[in-house]
Amino acid sequence: SYELTQPPSVSVSPGQTASISCSGEKLENKYVCWYQQRPGHSPVLVIHQDTKRPSGIPERFSGSSSGNAATLTISGTQAMDEAEYYCQAWDRSTVVFGGGTKLTVL
Amino acid sequence: QQQLQESGPGLVKPSETLSLTCSVSGDSISSSRYCWGWIRQPPGKGLEWIGNIYYLGNTYYNAALKSRVTISVDTSRNQFSLRLTSVTAADTAVYYCARQIGYSGSSGASDMWGQGTMVLVSS
Numbered sequence: 001s002y003e004l005t006q007p008p009s010v011s012v013s014p015g016q017t018a019s020i021s022c023s024g025e026k027l028e029n030k031y032v033c034w035y036q037q038r039p040g041h042s043p044v045l046v047i048h049q050d051t052k053r054p055s056g057i058p059e060r061f062s063g064s065s066s067g068n069a070a071t072l073t074i075s076g077t078q079a080m081d082e083a084e085y086y087c088q089a090w091d092r093s094t095v096v097f098g099g100g101t102k103l104t105v106l
Numbered sequence: 107q108q109q110l111q112e113s114g115p116g117l118v119k120p121s122e123t124l125s126l127t128c129s130v131s132g133d134s135i136s137s138s139r140y141c142w143g144w145i146r147q148p149p150g151k152g153l154e155w156i157g158n159i160y161y162l163g164n165t166y167y168n169a170a171l172k173s174r175v176t177i178s179v180d181t182s183r184n185q186f187s188l189r190l191t192s193v194t195a196a197d198t199a200v201y202y203c204a205r206q207i208g209y210s211g212s213s214g215a216s217d218m219w220g221q222g223t224m225v226l227v228s229s
Contacts, residue, residue, distance in 0.1 A: 001169070031208070033215035035153075042202060042222055043145075043153065048215035049208065086153055090211050093166050095143075095155035 002091035004098035011104045018074040020101045022087030025068060030089040032070035034063060037100075038083045046085075047072060079105050108132035110203050110220035117226050118197075124190040124225055128203030135184045136161045141206040141214060142186045144177060146199040147222075154199075158210055159186055166210050193227045200224050 004024045012018035022032060032050050035043035045054050047063035050070065060075045070089075074081055082105045087098040114126035128142070135142065143158035157167040159177045167175050171190070179186040190197060201223050204216035 031213040031215075035216075037153075042219040043216070044219075045215055045217045048217070049213050054217055088153075088215065090214060093211050094169060095158075095166075095214070097153045097155060100152045 002089075002094070002096050004087055004089060004096055006085075006087060006098040006101045008099070009102045009104065011106055012074075012077045013106055014079060015076055018077045018081070018103055018105075020072045020074075020085050020087075020103065021069055022071070022098050023069045024089060024096075027068045027070060027089065028065060030091070032063070032065055033088050034061075034072045035086045035088065036081075036083045037086065043086065074103075077103075077105055081105060108205065108218060110205060110218060112201060112203050112220045112223040114201075114223060114225070116224055117228065118193055119229050120194055120227055121192055124188070124193050124197060124227075126188045126201055126203075126223065126225070128186050128188075128220060130184045130186070130205075134181075135179060135186065136181050139207070141210055142177075142179065143204050143206055143216060144188045145202045145204055145216070145219075146197075147202070148196075148199045156188065156190075156201075158206060158214070160210075195227050198225065198227045 033048040037043040050065040051063045111129045144156040159165045174191045176189040203220045205218040206214045208214040
């Protein structure tokens with residue numbers, strides 16, 4: 001079955017840039033989206049179709065994709081961005097989630 | 107503003123059937139712009155997709171759960187439902203319903219989620 005691989009954790013200092021990767025076979029041929037999940041809350045879509053930001057999502061969130069990896073970038077990271085982040089893609093007719101990355105803002 | 111709300115029993119016995127309903131408010135579930143889905147999250151773990159349904163009834167299921175899962179839609183009540191049979195402790199999770207934009211199989215992404223409902227499988 002198809003797999004998406006994320007680093008378990010990423011740390012960043014406030015105001016700095018955080019990058020979270022998501023890798024998968026032939027990922028360049030798939031659309032990737034990203035969700036933010038704060039503890040005790042439902043996931044929130046922050047990026048879809050690799051690079052599109054839904055209405056209401058701050059501009060500091062951006063997405064990119066190249067080769068077998070997609071990246072979620074958070075510029076000027078704030079304390080409120082501390083959360084779990086999941087990537088997602090479709091493989092054939094199945095939704096696949098990455099294992100999640102815990103972003104810590106130190 | 108559209109909202110989704112899950113409802114159903116919080117406790118299900120092993121080998122029985124888990125049934126949940128998602129009520130959609132603020133828009134019609136019959137909109138061709140959206141697909142409707144279920145995702146679950148075991149305690150302390152990541153997200154697991156269960157399946158999606160379009161208002162006309164065509165469905166997509168997680169292959170690992172397909173033999174036990176049925177997702178249906180009731181346009182008259184603006185709701186969609188999940189049935190998961192023969193549950194075990196491994197099915198204990200927070201269950202979310204969600205609205206999907208984009209296209210299943212390619213660009214589909216869940217842009218609106220319910221608050222989630224915890225289901226414990228235990229005797």
